[in-house]
Amino acid sequence: MNSVEIIGTGSYAPEKVVTNEDMSKVVDTSDEWISSRTGIKERRISVNENTSDLGAKAALRAIENANIKVEDIDLIITATTSPDSYTPSVACIIQEKIGAKNAVCFDVNAACTGFIFALNTAAQFIKTGEYNNALVIGAEVLSKILDWEDRSTCVLFGDGAGAAVIRKGNKEGILKAILGSDGTGGKFLHCPAINVVNPFSEEKELANSKISMNGREVFKFAVKVMVSSIKKVVEDSGLKLEDIDYIIPHQANIRIIEAAAKKLELGMSNFFVNLQNYGNTSGATIPVAVDEMNRRGLLKSGTKIVVVGFGGGLTWGAMVLQWTKE
Numbered sequence: 661m662n663s664v665e666i667i668g669t670g671s672y673a674p675e676k677v678v679t680n681e682d683m684s685k686v687v688d689t690s691d692e693w694i695s696s697r698t699g700i701k702e703r704r705i706s707v708n709e710n711t712s713d714l715g716a717k718a719a720l721r722a723i724e725n726a727n728i729k730v731e732d733i734d735l736i737i738t739a740t741t742s743p744d745s746y747t748p749s750v751a752c753i754i755q756e757k758i759g760a761k762n763a764v765c766f767d768v769n770a771a772c773t774g775f776i777f778a779l780n781t782a783a784q785f786i787k788t789g790e791y792n793n794a795l796v797i798g799a800e801v802l803s804k805i806l807d808w809e810d811r812s813t814c815v816l817f818g819d820g821a822g823a824a825v826i827r828k829g830n831k832e833g834i835l836k837a838i839l840g841s842d843g844t845g846g847k848f849l850h851c852p853a854i855n856v857v858n859p860f861s862e863e864k865e866l867a868n869s870k871i872s873m874n875g876r877e878v879f880k881f882a883v884k885v886m887v888s889s890i891k892k893v894v895e896d897s898g899l900k901l902e903d904i905d906y907i908i909p910h911q912a913n914i915r916i917i918e919a920a921a922k923k924l925e926l927g928m929s930n931f932f933v934n935l936q937n938y939g940n941t942s943g944a945t946i947p948v949a950v951d952e953m954n955r956r957g958l959l960k961s962g963t964k965i966v967v968v969g970f971g972g973g974l975t976w977g978a979m980v981l982q983w984t985k986e
């Protein structure tokens with residue numbers, strides 16, 4: 661089996677900043693409620709860009725950071741819950757936008773855990789030698805599927821994209837990955853697509869395709885799987901928690917991260933947090949955070965990080981990554 665190295669990262673968020681104060685003009689809420697219940701201060705909202713536009717910009721930055729040619733990319737996997745269209749896939753649209761003519765492209769949907777599912781899928785193709793250079797993207801324009809009259813969800817989410825380039829390498833960049841799913845919990849975080857309406861169906865009304873969530877159930881699930889996934893992935897990698905330099909959790913709610921940190925007996929300084937600036941961008945939170953850390957110079961050769969995510973499906977996953985770039 662080949663080794664897999666992460667050789668570049670990139671991210672992009674729409675320019676429009678929407679503060680909690682701005683949100684209080686849309687629904688009956690306040691900066692005090694949003695800040696104290698979630699830690700979110702502002703989010704970016706797309707005015708005229710779709711998911712593939714954000715993804716393509718993040719992808720080009722990752723390719724530049726990896727210092728390879730776009731033609732060298734032979735696989736593109738995009739994680740998204742908010743695609744531009746049912747078909748083509750966001751990965752195919754991004755392929756055209758960036759000119760990655762030699763790539764095989766498809767999307768994965770694992771909601772907020774999507775980037776971890778996509779990265780692990782791409783890694784399998786590289787380990788087996790099927791492909792050499794993969795571009796993995798998490799891109800979301802959640803603002804188009806939010807119910808802007810539901811204050812319990814619309815204040816939580818934002819738009820953004822992050823990307824990573826991985827390649828067949830000499831050093832091991834992905835030390836261990838675990839993924840999980842529980843379809844019985846799908847009802848807790850739901851966004852319906854088009855229902856069956858046709859000349860022969862009983863149903864005549866198209867469903868409203870907006871996100872709905874049982875926040876308390878998702879909160880409990882999130883804390884539980886974050887703690888168990890971090891423990892398991894670190895143990896399975898043969899390392900100990902104290903060997904890990906940073907944990908990059910899915911950025912949904914600071915209280916979820918604090919509760920998990922407490923149960924793991926870790927300080928908050930072990931966790932990278934940027935949700936105050938972006939809110940929850942679902943499949944994009946983890947690659948955006950990895951890119952911010954990379955660009956701030958926090959990732960050095962040998963740095964070990966755990967990325968951990970949870971979300972709709974229900975799904976969850978964690979990976980132990982080792983930075984190999986000098």
Ligand code: UT7
Nearest residue numbers: 688689690693697772811812815875876878879912913971
């Ligand atoms: O990527 C995974 C996605 N999801 C998550 O990670 C979300 C997990 N869940 C959460 O983060 C939290 O459950 C929430 C932030 C969604 C909600 O926090 P909470 O402390 O569980 O609040 P709650 O749902 O119990 O609501 C408390 C009160 C309610 O009022 P009453 O019934 O006590 O009078 C809500 O109506 O807060 C009210 N409320 C709001 N008030 C002002 C709900 N949303 C808002 C709002 N502004 N935006």
